[in-house]
Amino acid sequence: MDLDIVELSRLQFAMTAMYHFLFVPLTLGLSILVAIMETVYVMTNRPIWRQMTKFWGSLFGINFVLGVATGITMEFQFGMNWSYYSHYVGDVFGAPLAIEGLMAFFMEATFVGLFFFGWDKLSKTAHCVVTWLVAIGSNFSALWILIANGWMQHPVGAVFNPDTMRMEMSSFYEVLFNTVAQAKFVHTVSAGYVTASVFVLGVSAWYLLKGRHIDLAKRSITIAASFGLASALSVVVLGDESGYDAGLNQKMKMAAIEAMWETEPAPASFTLFGIPDQEDRETHYAIKIPWVMGLIGTRSLTEQIPGIDDLVEEAHQKIRSGLVAYDALMTIREQRDATPQAVRDTFEAHSDDLGHALLLMRYVEDPRQATEAQITQAANDTVPMVFPIFWGFRVMVGLGFLFIATMAFFFWRSSFKGQTYPRWALRIAVIMIPAPWIAAEMGWIVAEYGRQPWTVDGILPTALSVSRLSVGDLLITIALFATFYTVLFIVEMGLMLKYIRKGPVQDVEETEAWTRKHERRLRSAGSDDLMTTPAE
Amino acid sequence: MVLFELIDYDTLRVIWWLLLGVLLIGFAMTDGFDMGVGALLPFLGKTDLERRVIINTVGPVWEGNQVWFILGGGAIFAAWPPLYAVSFSGFYLAMFLVLAALILRPVAFKYRSKREAETWRSGWDWALFVGGAVPALVFGVAVGNVLRGVPFELTPELIPMYPGSALGKLFGLLNPFALLCGVVSLSMLLTHGAAWLSLKTEGAIAARARKIGQKTGLVTIGAYALAGLCLAFFVTGYSIVGDVPADGPSNPHYIEVARGGTWLSAYLARPWIIIAPLLGFAGMWMTVQGLKAGREVSTLLWSKLGIFGAISSVGLTIFPFLLPSTLDPTSSLTVWDASSSHKTLFIMLVATVIFMPLILAYTAWVYSVLWGKVTEQDVTENSHSVY
Numbered sequence: 001m002d003l004d005i006v007e008l009s010r011l012q013f014a015m016t017a018m019y020h021f022l023f024v025p026l027t028l029g030l031s032i033l034v035a036i037m038e039t040v041y042v043m044t045n046r047p048i049w050r051q052m053t054k055f056w057g058s059l060f061g062i063n064f065v066l067g068v069a070t071g072i073t074m075e076f077q078f079g080m081n082w083s084y085y086s087h088y089v090g091d092v093f094g095a096p097l098a099i100e101g102l103m104a105f106f107m108e109a110t111f112v113g114l115f116f117f118g119w120d121k122l123s124k125t126a127h128c129v130v131t132w133l134v135a136i137g138s139n140f141s142a143l144w145i146l147i148a149n150g151w152m153q154h155p156v157g158a159v160f161n162p163d164t165m166r167m168e169m170s171s172f173y174e175v176l177f178n179t180v181a182q183a184k185f186v187h188t189v190s191a192g193y194v195t196a197s198v199f200v201l202g203v204s205a206w207y208l209l210k211g212r213h214i215d216l217a218k219r220s221i222t223i224a225a226s227f228g229l230a231s232a233l234s235v236v237v238l239g240d241e242s243g244y245d246a247g248l249n250q251k252m253k254m255a256a257i258e259a260m261w262e263t264e265p266a267p268a269s270f271t272l273f274g275i276p277d278q279e280d281r282e283t284h285y286a287i288k289i290p291w292v293m294g295l296i297g298t299r300s301l302t303e304q305i306p307g308i309d310d311l312v313e314e315a316h317q318k319i320r321s322g323l324v325a326y327d328a329l330m331t332i333r334e335q336r337d338a339t340p341q342a343v344r345d346t347f348e349a350h351s352d353d354l355g356h357a358l359l360l361m362r363y364v365e366d367p368r369q370a371t372e373a374q375i376t377q378a379a380n381d382t383v384p385m386v387f388p389i390f391w392g393f394r395v396m397v398g399l400g401f402l403f404i405a406t407m408a409f410f411f412w413r414s415s416f417k418g419q420t421y422p423r424w425a426l427r428i429a430v431i432m433i434p435a436p437w438i439a440a441e442m443g444w445i446v447a448e449y450g451r452q453p454w455t456v457d458g459i460l461p462t463a464l465s466v467s468r469l470s471v472g473d474l475l476i477t478i479a480l481f482a483t484f485y486t487v488l489f490i491v492e493m494g495l496m497l498k499y500i501r502k503g504p505v506q507d508v509e510e511t512e513a514w515t516r517k518h519e520r521r522l523r524s525a526g527s528d529d530l531m532t533t534p535a536e
Numbered sequence: 537m538v539l540f541e542l543i544d545y546d547t548l549r550v551i552w553w554l555l556l557g558v559l560l561i562g563f564a565m566t567d568g569f570d571m572g573v574g575a576l577l578p579f580l581g582k583t584d585l586e587r588r589v590i591i592n593t594v595g596p597v598w599e600g601n602q603v604w605f606i607l608g609g610g611a612i613f614a615a616w617p618p619l620y621a622v623s624f625s626g627f628y629l630a631m632f633l634v635l636a637a638l639i640l641r642p643v644a645f646k647y648r649s650k651r652e653a654e655t656w657r658s659g660w661d662w663a664l665f666v667g668g669a670v671p672a673l674v675f676g677v678a679v680g681n682v683l684r685g686v687p688f689e690l691t692p693e694l695i696p697m698y699p700g701s702a703l704g705k706l707f708g709l710l711n712p713f714a715l716l717c718g719v720v721s722l723s724m725l726l727t728h729g730a731a732w733l734s735l736k737t738e739g740a741i742a743a744r745a746r747k748i749g750q751k752t753g754l755v756t757i758g759a760y761a762l763a764g765l766c767l768a769f770f771v772t773g774y775s776i777v778g779d780v781p782a783d784g785p786s787n788p789h790y791i792e793v794a795r796g797g798t799w800l801s802a803y804l805a806r807p808w809i810i811i812a813p814l815l816g817f818a819g820m821w822m823t824v825q826g827l828k829a830g831r832e833v834s835t836l837l838w839s840k841l842g843i844f845g846a847i848s849s850v851g852l853t854i855f856p857f858l859l860p861s862t863l864d865p866t867s868s869l870t871v872w873d874a875s876s877s878h879k880t881l882f883i884m885l886v887a888t889v890i891f892m893p894l895i896l897a898y899t900a901w902v903y904s905v906l907w908g909k910v911t912e913q914d915v916t917e918n919s920h921s922v923y
Contacts, residue, residue, distance in 0.1 A: 065646040068599070068641040075609050079624025084695050086624075090617025092877045095884055101603060102891040109603045110895075110902055113596030116921060121905050158621035161877070163785035165694045166617070168737050168877040333692060336790075400658050467625035468695065472702035484636060488643060495650050505920060 008474040009081045009466045012481065014361055015446075016073050018441055019485050023067035025440050029196025029231070030060045031135035035128070036223060041095035042128045047510045052216055054129070055504035056200065056485045061116060062495050066488060068109065073481075085096065085455050085465035092175060093148055093166045094164030108137025130358075142192070143185050150181025152456050154249040154445065160351045162332040162344075167459060180249055181243040184447075190235035191443065194403050195436035197228025198429075201410060203500055208421060213503050218419050225410035232403040243296050250457060253384060253450035255308045256389045256454055257285040258293055261308035267294020272394075276386040281309070283390075307521075308383055315356060315379040318458075322357030325350035326367050355459040362463045384452040390530075392442040392449070399439040406432060539849040540882035546782035546872070548881040553855070553871050559611055561847050562605035564725070565840045572729020574641060574668025575663055575722075580733065580744045583655075585827075587661060588923065589729040591645065593736035596906050598645060600899060602638070614884050618788065618874040621860050622696045626688050627678060629706040634671045635667045639808040641667030649923045668729075669722065676721025679698040679850055680714030682859055683799065685888060686773055686843040689864035690788055690913045699796045699863075719759045724843060726752040727823055731839040735832040738909050755823035760816060760846060767853075773799035774868060774914050782872050799853050810853040816845025 034056050036287035041049030075097065078086050086094075111133045118127055151158075156166045157174030169175065201224040204217035243254075255261075257275035261283070276281040297305045306314075321502065328347035332339045359378040360367035370378075404430065413421050451457055455465045543722075573594050582585030594601075612620040620808025624631055634882035640663045688698045698705065731750025734742045741761070777792040784790055796819075803810055826835030856871035875881060915922055 037566070054905035062650075065642045068643045072606060072638050073635060075606060075613075076624060076631060077610075078876060080614065080628055081625070086613065086621035087618055087694055090620060091880050094610070094614030094617055094620070094876070095880055095887075098607065098614035098884060099887050099891075101607035102608040102887055102895070105606060106600065106603045106891075106895045108602035108901055111598055114902055114905065117596035118905060119921060120918075161785070164787050164877075169883070172879075172883050248858055293905050299653050333701070448765075467628070467724045469625065469628055470700075470702050473628050476629065476702055480632070480636070484639070488589045488639075491647060495647060498650070508888035510795075 002340035004471050005469060005474060006463045006466050008471065009469075010462065010477065011476050012081060012474065013077060015478070016070065016077060016481060016485075017101070017448075019489075020067070020074055022437060022489075023063050023070065024142075025188075025192035025436065026063045026066045027060070027138050028055060028192025028195070030063070030199070031138045032132075033196050033200060033227060033527045035131045036059055036134040036227070036278050038128045038131050042124050045514075047514050048215055048219065051504050051511075052092040052219060053137035053509075055216065056220070057115065058275035058499055059203075059496065060113075062492060062499065064112065066492055068417050069488075070485075081467050081469070082455070082465050083467040085115065085460060087166060087272045088460050089155075090160075090457055090464070091157075091166060092473060093151060095169065095172070096144045096148040096175070097259050100148075101139055104144060105440060107136075108134050108141060111137065118307065121388040138187055142189050145186055146174060146185040147178065147181045149447075149514060150178045150184050151298060152183070153451060154178055154180035154245070155456050155459050160354055162329050162347060163336070165333075167456075172440050178241075180245050187238040187242050187443075190231045192434070193231035193447055194228060194407075195300065195440065197231060197407065198403065198432055198436045200224035201228060202204040202429050202431075205421070205426040207503070208501075209423065209426050211299055217502055221367040221410060221421070222414045222419065225407055225414050228403070229407035229411045232400065232407045236400045236404065237399075239397070246301060246350060249304050250382065251306055252308070252452070253446075254297055254391070255311060256384050256386045256450055257446060258297075259286075259291075259386050259390045260303070260305065260307045261309055263304055263310050266298070266304045267291045267301045268305045269293055270295065270296070270347075271390075274390070276390050278383075278386055294456060308386075312383060313419075315382040316375065318356040319359065319378055322353035322355065323360075323367060323370075325354040329354065329366075343378060355454070355456075358464055359453065359461050362461070373515050378428050381453045384450050389446050389450045392445040396439045396442040396446065399442075399525070401442060402432075403439075416463045442529065514522055537894055538597075540879045543882060543885070544783060545878040546880075547556035548878065548885065549782065549871050549875045551885060552611075552875060552881055553851070553858075555885075555887075556608070556611060556615065557688055557848060557851050559604060559608040560698040561844055563601075563608055563685045565728075566601035566604055567598065568672075568843060569727045569732035569836075570594045570601050570641075572727070573733060574729075575672060575726055576665040576729050576733070576745070577668075577746065578665050578739055580746065581661075582740075585655060585912055585915060586741055587657075588649065588739055589912055590743060591648065591664070591923045592915055593733060593910045595645065597903065599642065600869050600902065602642070605638070611884075615876050615881060616727045616858065616869075616874055617876060618690075618694070618696075618786065619869050620685075622639060622688055622690075622869060623678075623859055625696060626686055626698050627681075627709065629702060630674055630678065633642040634674050637667045637674075639734055645923055659778070666762055668725075672722045672725040673697035673718045677709055677714045679700055680711075680717030681709050681851070683717070683767065683854065684711070684713060685774065685795070685862035685868075687859040687864075688861050690869065692789070692865040693791075694787070699756060699820055705829045707795045707823050713763070716759060716766065720756060720763055720846065720919070722754045723755040723845060724820070726757055727820070727827075728839045728843065730809065731823055731827065731836045734830075735836050736825060738911065745828065750824050750828045753827065754899060756842075757817065757820045757824070760813075762819065764813065764912060771799065773797045773801065774854075774865060776856070776870065776872075780872060782871065783878075786875050786877070788867050788869055788873045791866070791870060793860070793864070795860070795865045795868070802853050802855070806852075809849075812845050812849035812852050816842055816847070816849055819845055899916045 032054055037049055037056065038053040039055055040046045111130045114130045115120065118130060123128065156178050157169060161168045198221050204224065205212045207217035253445055257272060261281045267286040269290045271283060272289055274286035276283045294301065294305060308489035325347055330344050331343045332347060359381060360374060361371045363374045363377060364370045376419040409425060410421070413419065432511045436466045453462050455458065455462045462497060577587060577590055581590045592760045642658040644663035644667060648657055689694055690696055700708070716770055727749050730745040730752065733745035734749065737745065772795055775797065776796050777794050813900060819838050822838035823842055826838055857868060858871060858874055859869040861867040895903055
């Protein structure tokens with residue numbers, strides 16, 4: 001087993017996936033925000049709302065295209081770099097990906113063209129419906145991708161078939177309604193909504209600081225703060241749901257998040273701060289809050305959360321049981337249909353642990369030849385790198401609470417303080433623009449790095465999943481990806497900034513005509529509404 | 537009796553083989569003209585305005601068209617996992633080239649008009665050229681290599697192995713026969729793009745498109761015929777040894793394969809498949825004639841028929857093979873030993889039956905909304921909103 005290839009393949013996947021996820025959350029959220037703005041336009045007929053739709057829509061477009069383009073890489077890469085993975089679980093994992101294309105991506109991609117090109121070709125209502133279809137398509141897309149990803153975290157509804165040497169779907173229903181996948185979906189799309197809200201809020205705050213496009217900025221803040229507050233609350237609450245699920249189904253990840261080396265008596269305490277030390281298996285300078293972890297992880301005061309050491313011991317047992325399955329599998333492979341039923345029964349009884357035996361293939365070609373030391377080593381391998389997971393989680397959660405506070409503040413000012421915002425708050429809003437991206441990437445590090453050493457938890461080790469390419473192959477593509485993606489990122493940021501600086505294309509005449517027409521009604525409403533001020 | 541057993545495993549495999557064809561042909565028919573238009577762009581548009589007209593003929597639709605390809609990839613993954621695993625990793629650097637082109641293209645469409653500078657725009661014009669020409673060529677090269685067989689083998693654990701260095705493998709793909717197939721696909725999609733432009737533009741651009749399309753159309757016919765001859769004389773075929781169950785487990789080692797003879801013996805065993813290449817030739821020929829005579833809608837339809845004939849002729853000729861192996865023929869992937877499980881194929885079929893008609897309906901609606909020619913006036917009047 002050539003470990004360089006495993007490490008390089010992982011590097012490339014991490015690089016391209018994290019890059020892809022720079023664009024996805026904004027697409028998820030901004031598509032909905034734009035659709036909301038256009039709905040207001042259809043309902044009120046006020047030109048400013050159409051201008052807002054078009055302005056945020058143009059930023060959406062610049063971002064959307066890179067999300068789509070880098071998404072193709074993700075789909076290709078499973079086959080290109082993870083071919084044994086693709087063979088081993090394609091029967092289960094491929095289905096949600098293909099349905100994503102059928103149900104969601106086709107819809108989103110077909111209608112996004114009309115969103116940009118159809119303003120004069122469609123009625124107002126029809127165009128608004130198109131916008132919603134883009135938003136719904138994007139979000140459905142996330143649903144199917146996260147069903148696929150959720151299965152990697154918690155593989156349900158599948159069994160190993162010794163004849164085809166792979167996992168096969170036993171229940172589509174279980175794959176679909178996998179609790180981990182559902183929790184992940186709502187958590188991830190909420191994170192997307194928060195990202196877009198922080199983005200819209202930040203850009204609008206910058207306009208207010210500069211005294212530009214006041215009418216657009218104030219309306220945008222109102223929408224972003226209300227939508228953002230709801231999303232920020234849900235991202236934290238539903239993130240807690242994810243945590244609860246991890247506690248049930250991915251105990252090792254949970255223990256790593258907590259840097260919990262030994263099983264504590266229930267209810268476990270939450271380590272607020274600490275420096276996890278993988279070598280010594282302890283957490284230095286730990287500051288602990290009693291009870292909290294036990295409550296999050298088990299929602300009870302009596303249930304225990306197992307610590308890392310106990311889980312390693314469990315892995316030991318599973319490797320041994322997996323070896324029994326592996327031995328039976330070899331017999332089945334030799335004798336095919338002639339295999340005695342007893343051997344098939346033995347395989348069935350131990351097949352759940354087959355994946356653990358495969359962990360040994362990092363060290364020895366035939367796992368049955370493994371020494372005690374190698375078994376111990378493989379069991380120890382089931383512990384992911386604790387430090388990045390421990391801290392990734394804390395940064396993410398900390399930012400999550402910061403988003404709630406910010407959104408709540410702006411919501412309060414927008415609803416009860418006549419849409420006046422102190423300059424310091426506006427400045428904070430601008431500075432905060434990158435924060436949701438950091439939180440999202442940290443979330444993925446916890447989820448994916450925390451799943452190591454598995455690509456599919458307990459089923460298929462990462463080291464076995466890769467394509468047997470040459471180091472040369474990988475170095476070439478990694479270098480080209482890095483160059484190509486960097487250039488695209490610079491181009492994208494350049495355009496984003498250019499279009500933000502340029503601001504909306506406001507049709508002053510149209511706005512004024514509308515204001516004149518509705519002057520009486522506006523005045524009778526008794527508001528000297530700043531928001532009717534046409535563009536400068 | 538369980539629900540998914542309503543349809544036999546072997547029937548489902550054939551259905552999914554057909555659906556794979558539908559997706560690839562759908563991709564070539566729709567995104568094919570986008571690629572053709574991109575590759576023709578530097579030659580047909582003399583001024584920036586002309587180039588904008590050309591780009592905007594596909595501006596609103598390329599994104600949806602490209603999904604045919606993405607869905608094709610997804611369907612291979614879900615319905616033919618071994619094929620997906622072996623082909624995507626076996627053609628590693630070639631796949632990367634296609635990928636880079638497919639990333640470049642959307643970005644070029646979207647970003648080109650966002651700045652005025654001439655270098656900016658001409659840079660993206662070349663990106664569109666590369667994004668159109670490279671995949672069009674590589675797809676044909678890939679088909680050529682599938683026909684010749686690909687050097688891979690499957691271990692007993694079914695791990696795909698492909699010996700050789702990175703660049704060695706890439707250049708190994710560029711053999712004369714595969715390049716000839718690349719010429720077929722490139723010129724076919726260029727012609728398709730020209731047929732699209734003659735429908736969607738007017739005046740000088742349409743005239744230039746018709747002229748170039750007639751030439752590339754003739755090249756397609758010649759190269760396609762030549763590839764057929766090569767297939768008869770220079771390319772070794774494959775065949776399954778003995779009678780094998782069509783509903784056996786998807787394990788390529790269970791079916792023995794021999795290398796030898798010619799693919800064209802399929803035309804003796806199943807004479808009716810001659811329809812496919814004949815339709816291909818008819819479509820290509822009528823496209824050339826239509827471009828000459830200035831017919832618009834019918835020419836595009838003939839061009840689609842030509843694509844249909846050409847692609848289906850490959851699939852029908854090598855059936856039931858999907859990806860033959862030169863290194864270890866028994867590792868070859870066929871329709872009978874490289875599919876997903878019975879259940880997954882059934883579930884995916886249900887999903888397709890539900891969603892495919894919807895996709896076709898809304899795609900048709902979008903095209904009808906956008907019906908009509910794109911003119912220079914359209915572009916100048918909507919300079920902000922179009923590409």
